[in-house]
Amino acid sequence: METPPPETPNPREARQEKRAERQLLTGRAAREIKAPPPSLSPAKLTWRELKKNKLAIAGAVTLILLYTIALFGQFIAPYNPTEQSPGGHQVSFHPPMKLRWRTADGALHLRPFVYGTVSRWSEDRQLTYLPDPNQLYQIQFFVQGPKYKFLGVIPSRLHLFGVDKGYVYLLGTDEQSRGYFSRLIYGAQISLTVGLIAIFISFSLGMLVGGISGYFGGRTDNLIMRFCEILMSVPDFYLLLALAAAMPVDINPALVYLLIISILSLVGWAGMARVVRGMVLSVREREYVEAAHALGVGDFTIIIRHILPSTFTYAIVAATMSVPGYILGEAGLSFLGVGIREPMASWGNMLSAAQDLNTFSTHPWVLAPAVMIFITTLAYNFLGDGLRDALDPKTRN
Amino acid sequence: MEAEQNSDKSTFPLLRVKNLQTQFFTDDGVVTAVDGVSFDVAQKEVLGLVGESGCGKSVTSLSMLRLVSSPGKITGGEIFWKGRDILKLPESEMRKIRGNDIAMIFQEPMTSLDPLYTIGNQIGEALALHQKLHGKAARAKAIEALDAVGIADAAKRIDSYPHQLSGGQRQRVMIAIALSCNPDLLIADEPTTALDVTIQAKILDLLKQLRKERSMAMLLITHNMGLVAEICDRVAVMHQGKIVEMADVFSLFKNPQHPYTRDLLRSMPTLQSIPKQKLATVTWEPTDEQQEQSQLVETSPGHLVSQWVLG
Secondary structure, eight states: OOOOOOOOOOHHHHHHHHHHHHHHHHHHHHHHHHSOOOOOOHHHHHHHHHHHOHHHHHHHHHHHHHHHHHHTHHHHOSSOTTOSSGGGOOOTTOOOOOOEEEOTTOOEEEEEEEEEEEEEEOTTSOEEEEEEEEEEEEEEEEEEEEEEEETTTEEEEEEEEEESSSOOOTTOBOTTOOBHHHHHHHHHHHHHHHHHHHHHHHHHHHHHHHHHHHHHOHHHHHHHHHHHHHHHHSOHHHHHHHHHHTSOSSSOHHHHHHHHHHHHHHHHHHHHHHHHHHHHHHHTTSHHHHHHHHTTOOHHHIIIIIIGGGGHHHHHHHHHHHHHHHHHHHHHHHHTTSSSOTTSOOHHHHHGGGGSHHHHHHOGGGGHHHHHHHHHHHHHHHHHHHHHHHHOGGGOO | OHHHHHHHHHHSOSEEEEEEEEEEEETTEEEEEEEEEEEEEOTTOEEEEEOOTTSSHHHHHHHHTTOOOTTEEEEEEEEEETTEEGGGSOHHHHHHHBTTTEEEEOSOTTTSSOTTSOHHHHHHHHHHHHTOOOHHHHHHHHHHHHHHTTOTTHHHHTTOOGGGSOHHHHHHHHHHHHHTTOOSEEEEESTTTTSOHHHHHHHHHHHHHHHHHSOOEEEEEESOHHHHHHHOSEEEEEETTEEEEEEEHHHHHHOOOSHHHHHHHHTSOOTTSOTTSOOOOOOOOOOHHHHHHOOEEEEETTEEEEGGGTO
16 A cells, blocks of 8 residues: 655645745735625615526516516507497407408508408308408597596597497407407506505505514414415415405495405415515524614514514515416416406406317407417416525525 | 602612523523523613523623514513513513614624625614714714724714724724614623634723723623723622622622632632643532522622522
């Protein structure tokens, strides 16, 4: 067995090395002093990280776009979503119309237009619509159309676009000749806000209950947590279904909307409460909480002011990630006919038209709401993922 | 009635702790952290509470404010604050005393400030709570408080977040918060331990200066005998949840009577310490009998020593 002799460093070499090291250190220190890293606020830091994530930005942009469209929905939609056969045109299951710039004989138009259609029965006894080059409907912008209240306040008849005569159905129509485009936009107003409001309510509730539970501990904690567990052990969707089914049938649509929101929030808060409670258990041991105690700050103020803010980062991410669940929840309920009811439009109840295999194989545009749900869900998930990474100091460079 | 209250005030010191017992009820059994501790703090007096880690100093100080948290509990004794037994007060009354009458500063300035709020905001919290000061008035008062603890450029610093301050500055801010409501008693739990030596000296100077300026009593929790010698009027030496010796600072340093105190004093490095020689360690350990049967006895006026040792 031959063991290599232990490396005895040459004293001179060692000294030189040390000097070099010192120079390196002081050099680095000097550079740091020269250009101190700009200290950014947490929000700016998060933004800087988020910007790097292309998917998250795409998600955010998509969501901003969707919510803007929903906000100005009444103005953008050319038709009233609940009116059957507007203008007397009975066009049941009309396919989407193609927006054209060029006529059939090649003439270029400065204004986009659509061709009207002629209907005919096909061999398999389906009503089909064929574009008719003789009926040319020019798209007009800022036209007068059905009455509405802009942002729910200002009465107006102005619409983004429409046609003087004939009809324009960019996404086709449903069985009652109601335009899918208009219904999709009105549906967005409900489907997109249900998730957002429900998440706001359920997360506020969850954070508060979780905060109280974690902070006070002991019997309070036990009681609240066992209750949460009971609530969580009931399968979500069946609970939703049971609650929604218990809803009276003949109440006004606005109330239905509120009830759906409260049902969704009622089911969702328990999970949040549990996680927040766990975080509070660790935060309440921090010294600044004890210091606040020693100052005579009340329990409730301590929870709200000094404890819960530490859980915000988590809450923001969790909320963003759970909005799709709520949107899907509403869609599911409405799909099954216990959510938003006809003639009001929501993405879920529009999809119930696609229940029939025959319908959606011959009229594939009835799946448009599903595409919207898909896009929204994906956008929220991308944004949520991006936010989580951006807010996590460990992933920062 | 009036006379009665007057007599109350004259017979009671600012703070009187009598036979305080605080226990922790853990799964492994009951731990008595504070075991029959009694002491007084007179107005404007600075009492030092010294002892090794885990001897119950901090729990004693937390007991003063009823801040011992579960599984800990004050199981016996009385704490009279200006004649009122605060152990019998409802929580809401207790909250009025905390911060307003009795303020506390903690050992860890790095973590004792909430990282989410500016320091002005945090001083303002105390002011809003006890002095009902809001907005501009609170801000002016907060700047004044920061000025008083020697924060340079207080008007600008008030909008800083804790992470923008150094440890020493943070401890100054903690002191400013504690003093903002002009408390009658300041409990300082190891106020300099977490700081480096030069900053320690500065904080010490600040505490000395503040005690000169304000008519405020102080309960100083420390294991640093040097600190005790610098600013305390009287000292209580704690060991395993009990006070083993209590005397004014001069007689304690000159004539320590309890073996534990002597060990403690001997273990302090001095300029006369011989280089490379090991420092003396505390070797005294009480026997079970000593632990159970000891009693404080006044050996000379104002000098109390645990009795068993002498007997």
